[in-house]
Amino acid sequence: MRARAARQRGFTYLGLLFAVMVIGLMLTVAARVWRTTVQREREAQLLWVGHAYRMAISGYFAAGHRYPATLHNLLIDDRFPVPKHYLRQLYPDPMTGQADWTLIKTPDQSGIQGVASTSQATPIKRDRFDPVDSTFKNKDCYCQWQFLYLPNRWMGAGIAAPAVGQPAPQPPGQGGWIPSPGTLTGAPGVPVPLPSNPTPVPSPTVPTPDPGSH
DSSP, rough: OHHHHHHHHHHHHHHHHHHHHHHHHHHHHHHHHHHHHHHHHHHHHHHHHHHHHHHHHHHHHHHSSOSSSSGGTTTTTTTSSSSSOHHHHHHHOOTTTSSSOOOEEEESSSSSSEOOOOOOOSSSSOOOOOGEEEGGOOOOOOOGGGEEEEEEHHHHHHHOOOOOOOOOOOTTTTOOOOOOOTTTETTEEEEOOOOOSOOOOOOOOOOOOOGGGG
């Protein structure tokens, strides 16, 4: 009897150990899925925010053919009697949560022509970028995603700069919206909102024949 009870206790311990191992594996898989999901969301936000900064820099450049000396110039452009605004606020880096952007200077160091994340993490997205972001393909870290505004390159891609003084659209989490498939875009990754009350197009009318005309 004692031997049988000891064997039963041994099987019980093995069963509990196996259950603990299974639960641990499930929790590990769940944690990995959660981390991947969070990283994908931050990655998408980085693309939106980077595009917003690029659009703002292009608007500033279009207004005076000069790059901004600081990012604050994108909030208030006081080169004109009536100041212009290209950003609603200076957005932080979604990957780090801090306003610690790497500022990409012009060759003469007089202005900022783009921004890049300081994150050393490896991107999940490796391919299928917008044409203006084609240099992001197979990069080893988010710090190599450089959101540059180069006028000649944008013209070659057939992309128009935003209207002078028009603020860049807000990224996700800041009142922005994610375009659905087929949504029109003004620049890669930057959606153009459709009017909330579009004017209906009248249907063509077919004239009714007059019975007395026959």
